[in-house]
Amino acid sequence: MIAVLRQDATESQIESLCDWFQEKGLDVHISRGEYQTIIGLIGDTSRIDTDLLCGLSIVESATRVSEPYKSANRKFHPRDTVVKISDTVRIGGGHFAMIAGPCSVESEEQIVTVAKAVRQGGAAVLRGGAFKPRTSPYDFQGLGADGIHMLIQAGKAAGMPIITEIMNASQLDLFEEVDIIQVGARNMQNFDLLRELGRCGKPILIKRGLSSTIKELLMSAEYVMAGGCSDVILCERGIRTFETYTRNTLDLSCVAVLRERTHLPVVVDPSHATGAARLVTPMARAAAAAGADGIMIEVHNDPSAALCDGAQALTPAQFASAAADVLAVRRALGMEKDGEN
Numbered sequence: 478m479i480a481v482l483r484q485d486a487t488e489s490q491i492e493s494l495c496d497w498f499q500e501k502g503l504d505v506h507i508s509r510g511e512y513q514t515i516i517g518l519i520g521d522t523s524r525i526d527t528d529l530l531c532g533l534s535i536v537e538s539a540t541r542v543s544e545p546y547k548s549a550n551r552k553f554h555p556r557d558t559v560v561k562i563s564d565t566v567r568i569g570g571g572h573f574a575m576i577a578g579p580c581s582v583e584s585e586e587q588i589v590t591v592a593k594a595v596r597q598g599g600a601a602v603l604r605g606g607a608f609k610p611r612t613s614p615y616d617f618q619g620l621g622a623d624g625i626h627m628l629i630q631a632g633k634a635a636g637m638p639i640i641t642e643i644m645n646a647s648q649l650d651l652f653e654e655v656d657i658i659q660v661g662a663r664n665m666q667n668f669d670l671l672r673e674l675g676r677c678g679k680p681i682l683i684k685r686g687l688s689s690t691i692k693e694l695l696m697s698a699e700y701v702m703a704g705g706c707s708d709v710i711l712c713e714r715g716i717r718t719f720e721t722y723t724r725n726t727l728d729l730s731c732v733a734v735l736r737e738r739t740h741l742p743v744v745v746d747p748s749h750a751t752g753a754a755r756l757v758t759p760m761a762r763a764a765a766a767a768g769a770d771g772i773m774i775e776v777h778n779d780p781s782a783a784l785c786d787g788a789q790a791l792t793p794a795q796f797a798s799a800a801a802d803v804l805a806v807r808r809a810l811g812m813e814k815d816g817e818n
């Protein structure tokens with residue numbers, strides 16, 4: 478349920494109303510906008526009489542929220558969430574970031590080389606997998622703890638925050654110096670993991686499951702947010718359809734739908750969506766035009782020798798050109814805030 482308060486509601490009136498909700502066992506989320514304060518209520522609101530609530534002098538309107546996701550719902554929090562990644566990088570609410578790096582960290586030299594190159598090419602965040610969810614147990618599984626260590630070193634060398642995937646909550650200790658924790662498509666509905674990550678105090682990027690609906694993606698965000706984390710980023714990375722000419726089908730309507738439904742930032746990954754390097758740049762441009770808050774692209778110093786996902790990896794030069802195109806699209810559409818990432 479949401480209660481929209483009248484503009485003249487005083488702090489003490491708001492406080493006593495919140496106390497009353499809490500006495501009824503409800504979780505209270507206050508969203509203060511420039512003109513309006515909204516109170517979002519989570520829990521069993523069946524005992525709250527909407528008419529009674531609307532009759533209070535400080536309440537302008539009260540409505541039940543039918544969607545099962547509450548914290549992630551834009552009705553609860555009309556303004557865009559801005560996720561602060563580091564002192565200089567923010568995602569959401571007009572702040573845009575390019576995220577780039579290899580599918581997997583392969584060696585210190587490789588990740589440091591790619592980090593410096595993508596930084597030069599316009600990336601704000603460095604990616605690199607250390608724990609890889611491979612379809613075959615016989616394929617390269619990532620360098621694990623060593624890989625995370627190398628990624629941290631590369632992030633420092635290039636002066637960039639880092640993102641990497643977690644596969645299991647038991648790995649959390651290794652993620653202390655990781656700036657954004659990625660939940661991969663295959664773990665989008667690992668509810669125990671999501672719950673645990675909600676308590677870890679770091680920004681979480683959740684990738685859309687291979688055959689998950691937008692609502693299911695939002696429910697996964699809700700799991701993380703229910704643990705107390707408000708810094709959740711959603712990532713469209715293509716879904717499985719009958720199409721075979723691309724690795725997955727990039728559902729760009731997801732970006733526009735999420736923009737309506739949620740205040741959380743949305744990132745698009747055209748690499749896993751298409752599976753082919755030549756398709757990444759056109760889809761990155763389209764994602765920017767659709768309103769994505771960030772784009773994540775796989776970049777390898779030598780794609781033909783990559784241990785994982787080489788076919789979809791851009792070279793650093795191709796990445797720089799894609800990033801320039803994305804910036805041009807954003808500028809042409811008046812989306813770019815001058816002087817900010």
Ligand code: PEP
Nearest residue numbers: 606661662663684714749
């Ligand atoms: C990745 O980003 O490296 C990855 C494994 O992606 P996804 O979970 O979307 O397949």
Ligand code: MN
Nearest residue numbers: 580775785786
């Ligand atoms: Mn990959």
